[in-house]
Amino acid sequence: MTRLHAAVLLLLAAPVPVLAAPPAPSDSEVRVQREARNLLAQLVAVDTVAANESKALAPIAELLRKAGISAQVLESELGRGNLIARVKGNGSKRPLLLLAHIDVIPVTGQPWTVPPFQLTEKDGYLYGRGANDDKGMAAAIVAIAVEARKRPTPLSRDLVVALTAGEETGGFAGVRWLVEHHPDLLEAEVGLNEGSGGGLTLSDDLSRIEAVHIGLGQKTYQSYRVSSHGRGGHSSMPRADLNPIYPLAVALEHIGAFTFPARVLPATRPAIAALGKVEEPPLSDALLRTAETGVVSHEDDAVLSKDAISNAYIRTTCVATMLQGSNQENVLPVSAEAIVQCRLLPGDTIEGVRAALVKAVGDPKVEIAVTKDMGTGKPMSAEGEVPDAIRRVSRRFWGDVPVIEGFGFGADDGRYLTARGALVYGVHPNPTSKDDDRLGHVAHGPDERVSARWYPEGVRWLNALVFELAQ
Numbered sequence: 001m002t003r004l005h006a007a008v009l010l011l012l013a014a015p016v017p018v019l020a021a022p023p024a025p026s027d028s029e030v031r032v033q034r035e036a037r038n039l040l041a042q043l044v045a046v047d048t049v050a051a052n053e054s055k056a057l058a059p060i061a062e063l064l065r066k067a068g069i070s071a072q073v074l075e076s077e078l079g080r081g082n083l084i085a086r087v088k089g090n091g092s093k094r095p096l097l098l099l100a101h102i103d104v105i106p107v108t109g110q111p112w113t114v115p116p117f118q119l120t121e122k123d124g125y126l127y128g129r130g131a132n133d134d135k136g137m138a139a140a141i142v143a144i145a146v147e148a149r150k151r152p153t154p155l156s157r158d159l160v161v162a163l164t165a166g167e168e169t170g171g172f173a174g175v176r177w178l179v180e181h182h183p184d185l186l187e188a189e190v191g192l193n194e195g196s197g198g199g200l201t202l203s204d205d206l207s208r209i210e211a212v213h214i215g216l217g218q219k220t221y222q223s224y225r226v227s228s229h230g231r232g233g234h235s236s237m238p239r240a241d242l243n244p245i246y247p248l249a250v251a252l253e254h255i256g257a258f259t260f261p262a263r264v265l266p267a268t269r270p271a272i273a274a275l276g277k278v279e280e281p282p283l284s285d286a287l288l289r290t291a292e293t294g295v296v297s298h299e300d301d302a303v304l305s306k307d308a309i310s311n312a313y314i315r316t317t318c319v320a321t322m323l324q325g326s327n328q329e330n331v332l333p334v335s336a337e338a339i340v341q342c343r344l345l346p347g348d349t350i351e352g353v354r355a356a357l358v359k360a361v362g363d364p365k366v367e368i369a370v371t372k373d374m375g376t377g378k379p380m381s382a383e384g385e386v387p388d389a390i391r392r393v394s395r396r397f398w399g400d401v402p403v404i405e406g407f408g409f410g411a412d413d414g415r416y417l418t419a420r421g422a423l424v425y426g427v428h429p430n431p432t433s434k435d436d437d438r439l440g441h442v443a444h445g446p447d448e449r450v451s452a453r454w455y456p457e458g459v460r461w462l463n464a465l466v467f468e469l470a471q
């Protein structure tokens, strides 16, 4: 998961809630919390940087089978395992999918102060690569499934546990591969996954849960190769009209000047409103008006488009990120190319964005091609079974804690499932503070960590949410 919405979370200074604490955990809840912590240590101990998922999953499959839960590990390629397990319900409702990826981001070159592939408790935190993203979620859902299996009365729906490979590299070894090769296994009515702007925000003094974010949707990313071709030759005898760099440069200028039309989605409206409450005028006014009306006026667009975060909420964006010409200074290139990275708002298609870029460039000699189809998904509604359950459980746990509908700028595996009609919402059991976001200890950074006190509380919350949805 890429926590690009983190910058937005930083700005969401939530009002102070009436302090409320849930009653002491039951024996069953304590078992879930302990098991999650043990599993987290076990998962962190396997280096799953785009590899070794099968190795990490083998003991978990064994544990699930011992608990009487059917579990299988399917490899998309050697060592790239995906675990699918099912706790059978009585079938009165369609399945609930609990999804987490167990691959992680590399640690090379990062200044870690603890061994990254060993769960270390220090100063009130549990450190380790993946502790937050996304092994904390993986450990929690396995523990929840094991405990669910012990219930005397069956759940109303199957719980499908999916621990997957390769999310950080586009899901091609994991969820994307599963939906292409074993689509029936992930069949579910509703799902809970990381991302999409969802999560639990902890106050900076670590004393309370400050906000619950329901992840409603996400931008997805897609890169395009913009290229132009020439004849090549010696740089001592150039002909400007045959040099592919010049038309490419013009094309990129056009792309730089082009903006996609602004629009407001039901899934982005709450996040735009929340941002408006903490910004200063005139940005705050433009944000609040936009959230209120659901339309971006010409005048407001002029303000919003100058702010990178606001602009990202209201439109698809594309930006040139890489350039390549000749590979030697005295050689005329035979081709010149750039990579243009786009972030698509839900509703925009990969081909539609390509067509818009072609039109903006307006030069038939410049080619624009999709580098690799990264998939798009659909946003969720803020109303319905899952958001309602999140609101109820959060109130039960933390009183009048604000429950905010979030929207993410990263891209996660949920898109492959929402594209097929599943209702996948972003939630997470790791409460993280805005300070941790600022310090970069949340995801992808060095010294990735979760709060030793609050992670179990988040696990308990997620456990309650699962039962609320499956009782």
Ligand SMILES: [Zn+2]
Pocket (backbone or CB within 6 Å): 001, 002, 101, 133, 134, 167, 194
């Ligand atoms: Zn992730």
